[in-house]
Amino acid sequence: MYAIIAGGGKVGFFLARELIEQGQEVLIIEQNSERAEFIANELGNVVLRGNADEASTLAEAGAERADVVVAVTGDDEDNLVLLQVAKRRFGTRRTIARINDPRNENLFRLLGIDATVNATQVMLSVLEQEIPQANLVPLLRLRNTDIEVVEAIVDSKSRVTGIPLRDLDLPPESTVAVIIRNSSAFFPNGATVLEPGDEVIAFTRSVHEPRLRALFFTDR
Amino acid sequence: MLTHAGHEVTVMDLKSSAFGRLGPDFKGTTILGNGIDQEVLKRAGIERADAFVAATQGDNRNIMASQVAKHIFGVKRVVTRIYDPLRSDTFAALGLQAISPTIIGANSFYEELTGEPAPAVPV
Secondary structure (H helix, E strand, O other): OEEEEEOOOHHHHHHHHHHHHOOOEEEEEEOOHHHHHHHHHHHOOOEEEOOOOOHHHHHHOOHHHOOEEEEOOOOHHHHHHHHHHHHHHHOOOEEEEEEOOHHHHHHHHHOOOOEEEEHHHHHHHHHHHHOOOOOOEEEEEOOOOOEEEEEEEOOOOEOOEOOEHHHOOOOOOEEEEEEEEOOEEEOOOOOOEEOOOOEEEEEEEHHHHHHHHHHHHOEO | OOOOOOOOOEEEEOOHHHHHHHOOOOOOEEEEOOOOOHHHHHHOOHHHOOEEEEOOOOHHHHHHHHHHHHHHOOOOEEEEEOOOHHHHHHHHHOOOEEEOHHHHHHHHHHHHHHOOOOOOOOO
């Protein structure tokens, strides 16, 4: 795989180091010459000094044959613009952006950026997984769909316990995919009966999420 | 020019000092804030705006602000200043109404120097 990483800050640097260790071909584009020199000293000849949002720099970096361009600068506008240039001008198949302001996620998706990573959102979802709560925890949304993967921890008062899954009043287009019980995961079938303490991983459409929540978290 | 022509205008800038240059007779509104921030744009009334112009010093900031105006808020007329001709070319292809002062300036110089219309040069 050939990956171009735009931005040689901490994220770009460590990302590049990992990829190099895995044997991938990597090029970091870094604007600041001191930083570029530092990276070259640490990682070898894998740095291009320049402005990644200039088409000429991307051309020099070989964007046309890159499998992926990753934009990890600290400025959302730079990440957004350079990935659009990579995609439209050089036909980069996969574009991945770091997003700094979570409110920009929509726009990136709308403009065709293939994947986004947003530290605030990641922190938040980890925190939500840490905090025990009587609620559905959104784990992820399948890209370009309205399908959500959610998690629920069943407690003893929940009305979903004690009856086989096939008799549960699940909302339409919702399915219980995996159950984690006593730290081991298994795929349930219609006869499986939920027990208190079970972690349930379910797929559902966003519109049905409230019904799923109501089913799992309404007390008997 | 727009206020003189009777249009309602709101100017946004990161620095309040920038508004000083509008002069005491400026009839429009001024909003302090970042033009790529959707909240700030809403405060400036973008939801009822007929047109949006992005003319900061930063090409990328202008492009992103324009794309927010166009794609998030559905503003009908969006005009973007893009200095870099290559970027201007790319985003014109993506549907932005881009004005590149660099190209306009170069064309004017060419015409003054040669007395002939500037040729279209592929970027």
